[in-house]
Structures are given as structure tokens and as C-alpha cells.
Amino acid sequence: MAAASGELPTLGGAAPTLVVSVRAEDIASGHGQAHVEGIAEPVTLDVARHIACTGAVQRIVTDARGRIRQIETSDRVFAHHQRRAIALRDGGCIIPGCRVRSSWCEIHHVTEHARGGATHTDNGVLLCWFHHRTIDSVGWKIRMNGGVPEVRGPYWWDATGRWRAPTTSPPQLRDRLQRRVQ
Ligand SMILES: [Zn+2]
Structure with a gap:
């Protein structure tokens, strides 16, 4: 990085x-x-x-x-323009509660490149260094739903196992707020 x-x-x-x-x-x-x-x-x-x-x-x-x-x-490295677009969508590390901002995040292939996952914004999410390295072992699950990342927490964090679409991106949050108000 x-x-x-x-x-x-x-x-x-x-x-x-x-x-x-x-x-x-x-x-x-x-x-x-x-x-x-x-x-x-x-x-x-x-x-x-x-x-x-x-x-x-x-x-x-x-x-x-x-x-x-x-x-x-x-071609498995996200280009700069893809990285900026993903940062605009996700804001920072997408694990809820994590405060690491986008410039310190890595881009994680949700479907591994080795398993055919594309180097495409629909398959890349921001994770901080810590969460990127522990994502396979700590119980957080990530999936893409129509190009939007969704996260499911471990049982101790959310016993209902609900998928959520986290973002800390100010424009995204404003859009969501407006949709709710309308
Ligand atoms: Zn993180």
C-alpha cells in the first residue's frame, strides 16, 4: 500500500x-x-x-x-480509480465499530482472486490491516449483494446473525438518511 x-x-x-x-x-x-x-x-x-x-x-x-x-x-491489483471509488462507497474499514479510515485500508477480494474473483469494485471492500488478516478466523462474514458489501457479525456481536450494509462514507450516509426521511 x-x-x-x-x-x-x-x-x-x-x-x-x-x-x-x-x-x-x-x-x-x-x-x-x-x-x-x-x-x-x-x-x-x-x-x-x-x-x-x-x-x-x-x-x-x-x-x-x-x-x-x-x-x-x-491483474489482481485494484487501480487507483477503483480504490477511490471503493473508498467513497465504504468510507473506511467495513467492520462495524472499526475506525480505520480509507487511506489506511487495504482492498479485500470478497471472492478470492484464486477462486475466480474479479478485480472489480463489485468484489472489493475496504478492510484495515488487522481485520484483513483476521477475517478468516474471527467470525465476521462478508458478502456482496448487488455490488454492495454486507457484513454479518459473530454470535457474540449479534446473536440474530443479520446481514447489514455498513458504510462510514459521509455522502452514502447522507443518501441513506434522505431516503429514510422521504
Ligand atoms: Zn478494521
Whole structure:
């Protein structure tokens, strides 16, 4: 996110970028380790998976000797204009009660890119760093309903399990208020 902000110095024309490498077989099987450039200790596959959700993925195929055979890139990073549009819709992290504003949020693919989820505003929502990394384990559920994000809280938060469409975006809140008044 910092690399994409445009406020950092560039290296050879490209923003400084965090590079995490992982074997495709390990990501698929769920067993193995990932590596962060410049850090000797390996990191867990979860770290690689979460970074893959917000970053660009470049797939490199090598032969048994290590010769590079194929380079593929996939369009899984939300463009700046998509990011601004999502920020206008969601306001900030969409988990109710979370106060993290949009400029500090990441965009989460509601349907994972690896499962065919498009890099489209109808499939991207704002989550803060903490909620993005814990969304699979803390009981919050997110779905898109006609292009609008809906959230269902864990049992301790809402025993009725109702889906809600949260936003903290001032224009969105004003629109909703007006609809209610009319
Ligand atoms: Zn949050």
C-alpha cells in the first residue's frame, strides 16, 4: 500500500516493493514456507496469502535446473480509480465499530482472486490491516449483494446473525438518511 501511494522515492522508476516468494505447489497444498526478500527467516504461507490478496502476483515457471521458462502476471491489483471509488462507497474499514479510515485500508477480494474473483469494485471492500488478516478466523462474514458489501457479525456481536450494509462514507450516509426521511 505504501509502495502504491506515490509518496515514496522510486528505484529505477518503480516504487519500492515488498517481494514475497513462495512455491506454487506449497500455496496449493498449504504446506511449506514463504520468503521475504531481505529477511533470512522464512514466513508462514498465511503471510504470503494475505500479501497476495493486496499485491501483484507474478508467476515464474522454472525448469529443474532453475532456468526461467515462463513469466506470467495477473491483474489482481485494484487501480487507483477503483480504490477511490471503493473508498467513497465504504468510507473506511467495513467492520462495524472499526475506525480505520480509507487511506489506511487495504482492498479485500470478497471472492478470492484464486477462486475466480474479479478485480472489480463489485468484489472489493475496504478492510484495515488487522481485520484483513483476521477475517478468516474471527467470525465476521462478508458478502456482496448487488455490488454492495454486507457484513454479518459473530454470535457474540449479534446473536440474530443479520446481514447489514455498513458504510462510514459521509455522502452514502447522507443518501441513506434522505431516503429514510422521504
Ligand atoms: Zn478494521
